[in-house]
Amino acid sequence: MVDISVDTLTEAQAQEELLALAIVLDQANRAYHGADDPEISDAEYDRLKKRNAQIEARFPHLKRSDSPTDQVGAAPTDGFGKVRHSVRMLSLSNAFEDQDVKEFVAGIQRYLGHSDALAFVAEPKIDGLSLSLRYENGVLVQAATRGDGAEGEDVTANALTIQDIPHQLQGAPDLLEVRGEVYMSHQDFAALNSRQSERGGKTFANPRNAAAGSLRQLDSRITQERPLRFFAYSWGALSEPLGETQMQAIDRFKALGFQVNPLTRACASPQELIEHYRSIEQQRADLGYDIDGVVYKVNDLALQDRLGFRSTTPRWAIAHKFPAETAWTHLEAIDIQVGRTGALSPVARLTPVTVGGVVVSNATLHNEDYIIGRDSNGMPIREGRDLRVGDWVQVYRAGDVIPKIADVDLSKRPDTATPFPFPTQCPECGSDAVREEGDAVRRCTGGLICPAQAIEKLKHFVSRSAFDIEGLGAKQIEMFHADPVLPIKTPADIFSLQTRDAAAIAKLRNRDGWGETSAANLFAAIDQRRSIDLSRLIFSLGIRHVGEVGARDLAGHYQSWEALVEALDLARPAALAHRKADQAEQAERLNALAEHRRARLKPIRDAAIASYDVPADAASAWADLIGVDGIGAVLGLSLSDAFANKTERAAFDELRLALTRIIPPEAPSSESPVSGKTVVFTGTLEKMTRAEAKARAEALGAKVSGSVSKKTDIVVAGPGAGSKEKKAKDLGITVLDEDGWLALISA
């Protein structure tokens, strides 16, 4: 059925539809609870419920007393719907020392190009879960968890049960996304746990887990019984500004009926920020809820706007964290894990101990020499090489998540303890494990011969950002890899699973937990992925140094699998020459005395390249490859090696044949006049700093480059511009002054 757009509904139509929706949704609820077959699918149910909310948002006065929106005891669902955040929910960068705070402030001044005093807002960082609440015309229509920042889960039904969250707002902007933290107080947490244990239910390790567990209940009637609370502190999409400063926005939240944290303060200097931090630290135990630090934000919203964002964090805010909780325990053993790239990672096996409310039994030891000093959490680190089995060690959870070893008590070291012999052979396959000059990690050289590497690589292939095949996760991969009947050794094996041999399939279906349906589901999920984004395909290959972003850049540049393969084949001789030149240079570096060293290196490189006799088209294919933004020689060589390796190449080719469609990346949106254009800034910029100019241009889809070439579209020249401006004019490239540029991008 095709709905009329909510915007064009007449009042009479709206009234009629709200009645119909109330009836249909009520029936669906009853059917669900009566354990009958639901008459409509979950997706359809969600869609209708959303439409109901949208109509109510447009005609608030028509909202029915039996409105489905208010039916908080909504039917439990199979899972949560996904919600794409219209404005990404970011995380914050962290400060651990006072020094980090001063650097944060200094960095902002540098970025803005002035040293004027800056005003900040400081508030406690609540240890809960962030939540985004979307209000349309004053009505709460959606609540979503943070998820990965871009996409979260729809927990609207649960959010509606939280007292601190208003269902309707008076005098709010037409569109308002309020963001804040859901948490549970110490008192409520203790009461919940004693209630749970009386009922024989499971108890929670800490208030945050309790809050998370409660918010993610599939049955919102359970959430309703859990005493969750909410502090508002931020926002996403808006139809109109909330004020000119962070503080005004917070006051606005308060006026709209949200709880805002009473310890929110304006601070005028780094010193004041740190004073407020100390004061909150003192009150920490008496607050009645968990906090894990203090958040500082630039108060002026116009400045926040200018400062903008790094890839995952705003430049205008930072979280000043309290020192992590620690605990002492015994180091029982050190195991070695082998990763997808062959990296040997030592892992500490510990006598289980509670750290910050969670029982920890493993901790990462990173690599061979986890050295003396302080790590970025400001925690002292014992000399890595000297950590011994039997030691008494201090554990903390970095970022309150990853367990690490902070210290070792040498006075308690048993006499029998000996230094840990770091293996030089892979514990999984016995191949040599070597450490490249200057590298921190030791790697197994076995390649795909090593079962650990082979399995990890396959796990990577099916991981969430890669092929993401439903029903084929890490566990299934381990099972199938060792399967005597239907082994999966390469990615292509996944796609031939169904057709390999009929008898084998029958055997699979008879296995534990594998019925007719689950097998059919798996095959359907696999078939669905025969059509795949080019960038996902490239990422899934698991080529060293080529991650999600690198894969996207490559896909954007080459546009097709065939073009990528052709370019890599063509560039191979140049890639080899490049490596040889690197090696020659390296050797020379070792020989040469400091004097005149530089002058002598270039000829050596050139000679090495010349000796390879690189065809011109190879050289240009290679230059094209490493000219891709973000792709340098290391990535180029890694790619080239992977595609030139016979075994790997055969696996890639076989995989390609199993796929039916490789989807080229979408062209970048051409909404702004500069999107897709390459821009060069030169000379002095007077209205913004260079970093700022670059960030803004990129936000509009432009690519910012440092040097002028044929590919350059626009040169922005300030006073004092020299050769670049001249070159641009020679090449006939558009040259703008700073005002011309600003006019262009604000158009």
Add this chain to the structure above:
DNA sequence: CAGCCTCGAGTTCC
């Protein structure tokens, strides 16, 4: 050529 930023790879527990 140093310093910054971003990305990749590795990790824990629920």
Add this chain to the structure above:
DNA sequence: CTCGAGGCTG
């Protein structure tokens, strides 16, 4: 979430 390292900027 953190560390190390690759790539780019100044």
